[in-house]
Amino acid sequence: MKKKSNVTLKEIAKILGFSISTVSRALRDHVDISDETKAIVEQKAKELNYMPNMFAQGFRSSRMHIIGVVVPKLSHYFTSTMIEGILDYAETKGYRVIVSESKNSVEKQNQMLNTMLQFNVDGILLSLTRKTANVQDILNILDRKPLVLFDKVMSKIPCTQIIIDGKQAAYNAIEHLINIGKRRIAIFKETENSFNSEQRFEGYLKALKDYNIPIDEKLIFSTEDISLEKGEQLAQIAITLKQRPDAIFAITDSCAIGAIKILNKNNIKIPEEIAVVGFSNSAHSTIIEPNLSTINQPGHLIGKTALKYLIEEIETDNNNDFQSSKTVEIKSSLIVRDSSFIV
Amino acid sequence: MKKKSNVTLKEIAKILGFSISTVSRALRDHVDISDETKAIVEQKAKELNYMPNMFAQGFRSSRMHIIGVVVPKLSHYFTSTMIEGILDYAETKGYRVIVSESKNSVEKQNQMLNTMLQFNVDGILLSLTRKTANVQDILNILDRKPLVLFDKVMSKIPCTQIIIDGKQAAYNAIEHLINIGKRRIAIFKETENSFNSEQRFEGYLKALKDYNIPIDEKLIFSTEDISLEKGEQLAQIAITLKQRPDAIFAITDSCAIGAIKILNKNNIKIPEEIAVVGFSNSAHSTIIEPNLSTINQPGHLIGKTALKYLIEEIETDNNNDFQSSKTVEIKSSLIVRDSSFIV
DNA sequence: AAAAAGCCCGCAAACGTTTGCGGCAACGTT
DNA sequence: AACGTTGCCGCAAACGTTTGCGGGCTTTTT
Missing domain, CATH: 3.40.50.2300 (Response regulator)
Structure with missing residues (x-):
């Protein structure tokens, strides 16, 4: 099939007579670019329906503001309330969320966790499948990305855990x-x-x-x-x-x-x-x-709390790997x- | 926080004494690479837990085998059965699926559709929000990506539509x-x-x-x-x-x-x-x-059928933009x- | 023996952004 | 007038894959 191809920074730059880096910076509200130039670029970008290439951005940057969430079963009502809490909080903090389900299969859980690594998410929220026994796979993930467990957890895994009491x-x-x-x-x-x-x-x-x-x-x-x-x-x-x-x-x-x-x-x-x-x-x-x-x-609160702790961990820039993990118990009624x- | 960084083709190539392109081709089972070389590379990749950089791949390739799905409400039972049909069929055809919900808001629907464009999905399955009136936004999407409507549809939009009778x-x-x-x-x-x-x-x-x-x-x-x-x-x-x-x-x-x-x-x-x-x-x-x-x-069948038609459209490589759209009515009981x- | 074909590998360009750093003009200070 | 600083812009490298194409060696064909 034949579809319109996407507009790039290069095309906008060519049309306006600026360089690619000027256009890039203008669209990102960089301090080095004058207000006049910014206005010109933004208008033309809007007119041409410019949409940044997510792959090029992800390729060049190491931080994509994406959170990965893996749960045993999406359609479970309680799970959906937690995810709603995660999504709402993510929106306030400017993060995007990818949700996937492990269908209570350890193999699927590992697949989904690997998919999250592939998407280069900034951090992962995981509710364990019931049959999780071998924690080595989870520890491997923990080596690479910030991880917080919520709802279905395991004390063997040394990371912050958000649970119901x-x-x-x-x-x-x-x-x-x-x-x-x-x-x-x-x-x-x-x-x-x-x-x-x-x-x-x-x-x-x-x-x-x-x-x-x-x-x-x-x-x-x-x-x-x-x-x-x-x-x-x-x-x-x-x-x-x-x-x-x-x-x-x-x-x-x-x-x-x-x-x-x-x-x-x-x-x-x-x-x-x-x-x-x-x-x-x-x-x-x-x-x-x-x-x-x-x-x-309170699923919404659990979700929100889990993401709050994860983002805190993501945005804490210290070289000390021995970050203390916590268990946060949330009251029910x-x-x-x-x-x-x-x- | 400090986490292990990912292994790249370059590192594997250096360790094994091959070039990057040899390693890349070996991992993709390319015909030009000998079986012996393939075995050596695959073993080392597995040992080092190599994981291709999805952004680099997406950046270099135009086809990512990703399908975007936008639905009004995820937790709606019937919707979940359709998504299950989509996911099952996608798995057999080697596609990944990104699902998002529009929460019955036209604004959110457009946002989600744009997100799909940003992810450079190969095609989009859309169940319209009830309040969709202005179809121009949808037509803009249709200009850029193959699109199939399912469940909640609109005859004004010139594309294939999968519905219940x-x-x-x-x-x-x-x-x-x-x-x-x-x-x-x-x-x-x-x-x-x-x-x-x-x-x-x-x-x-x-x-x-x-x-x-x-x-x-x-x-x-x-x-x-x-x-x-x-x-x-x-x-x-x-x-x-x-x-x-x-x-x-x-x-x-x-x-x-x-x-x-x-x-x-x-x-x-x-x-x-x-x-x-x-x-x-x-x-x-x-x-x-x-x-x-x-x-x-039959939600599962609707989902599967919708994806089947979409993949057919994606994989039909013709320069004729005037692709006939169909309305497929599925029986209920x-x-x-x-x-x-x-x- | 020479030419052609096939096998197997490597070089380097390309994709579209981001960003470190440099250049130039204008302005301010001495 | 000369020098230093600031504002504003541009150059080009970098990210990690994929892939067109070329080279060298071996095998096959004439």
Whole structure:
């Protein structure tokens, strides 16, 4: 196909009778160029719809003001709120953002990280795929670019990490259930414990302990896949227990919604007979009846905070490689809805 | 901060005693380079973790095998299915994809389109923002890069367009409602008619006409914002009509779900008293009770088809600018669930 | 034996910006 | 009048690839 080719600095320079460097500087508002010249150049550039060649710029400069973001799953509601926080903050700081997803595959994650290196991003924000075990690949990235982990993290990796205080969040949820009179509180959790999952489980255990409620192993349900379907399956099992739970805490909303569906099907009154609390305030949580109580994680704030720390690291020009890394824990809040509301 | 700098062809060439062009050709499997040399170079490149400078490559080459995609809203479920189709097909054809969203703002759409030009993408897939009126900006893009419109389109723009046969889809939905005995079928639609919205409305009108059902203006509800909340509001009004509808067809799932919520609240039996059908098979459609009947649009196929036509246009090397554009209509299907299931 | 062809490698130009540094004219100071 | 400074512009190198084309050696053909 035949399309118009792009206007270059050379053409503008030729038309106006300036040199290429004068035109380049004029368009970048350089102090060496007179206001008169700047105005002339800018007008002609606009008229010709001049657009700088990004590759030539990237080739010549080492800093492109691009941030790379890699997340396990883009369509996950909570992830999209974090990305929104990143994008909003990036805009205020004059950075562009490239987002890609690793589809919870370590191989894809590495591919995406390498793509970010190829784009010569200034820094990388990474939410780890659940199956990340070998951190060497991540350390290799850390050698080359500033990196901040957010949401799904790993303490082995020596860099700044922005997380939800999952332990406290789970603790609050269990405390709330106890406060409305529940004592046999089940947890639906992951079999293979990620860092986040472990934290939530710890919060569950601690809350029970603090309120002198004995831990019943039968109430601890584990599944590989914290999905709606699994939530249904686990709920089906839970309600057949001789001493069944009077509350369910699921570490994802999908799982919690699956549980609600089964309880509804079995005409079990929510929250009177069994209360349900989920985690992460998905869009579905207000669709399901009764509406789901859930941990609200301030995704926008997490995203913004992650980028803030990354930019701070990018723009800190020191030769000391031993930059202290931090773990920043962000508070969440419990939204009490009908699924656990008892007066 | 201090990070390792990237290895270049020059360094590899120096270490191995070859020239830069030999190393470059070896890594690109060029016919002029012997197998022995290729093996030596590839091994050393891997050892040194060589990564080509994307900017240098882009600078030197005119074709980067990158596709730009601009959509109104990324988190919209249906959009994500189309993007998945695009990404999957791109992978098989060896293209990379840059996705951005215009947030239903014409200004942002133009910004994103210009960003795509700056990235020197080979071609652009665009789903128009609803408020697009002035097509000159799009025509300017069309002058410079191959462009295919998909999902939200505009017949004024002379390029290939991939769409759902919305008219037929709506027709099928209305026909289904008629076939289960419904006669007073309301439609919840947009006030400001986009092309897609118009098509669905036409399908609604045509189906009523074909089945000799008089059109009742009172059953045509329009709203600026086809959201869950608006769906609730319109449903609230609909059920107070002297002669209320016995079915509701909403042109989005969100709207339909809002309607269901209100009907549930008012103890109106779905679908016996009032049946409900939505459009686009969102994730919510199986969460709401009763589960929602809805038009399933094959997003994956739309995305794949759009990219297929675009790549065809990119890779057609002819000097004839008058390339015929086509409109490709893709069929949808109606998923009948509990909200309109009557035996 | 000589010429032609093929194989394998290297030279250096090119892409479009950015930028260090230099040149020239005008102005100010001594 | 001479010298120094400032303002404003231009020259050309640099960035790291790709690639057209040429050279030298070996092999094949006449």
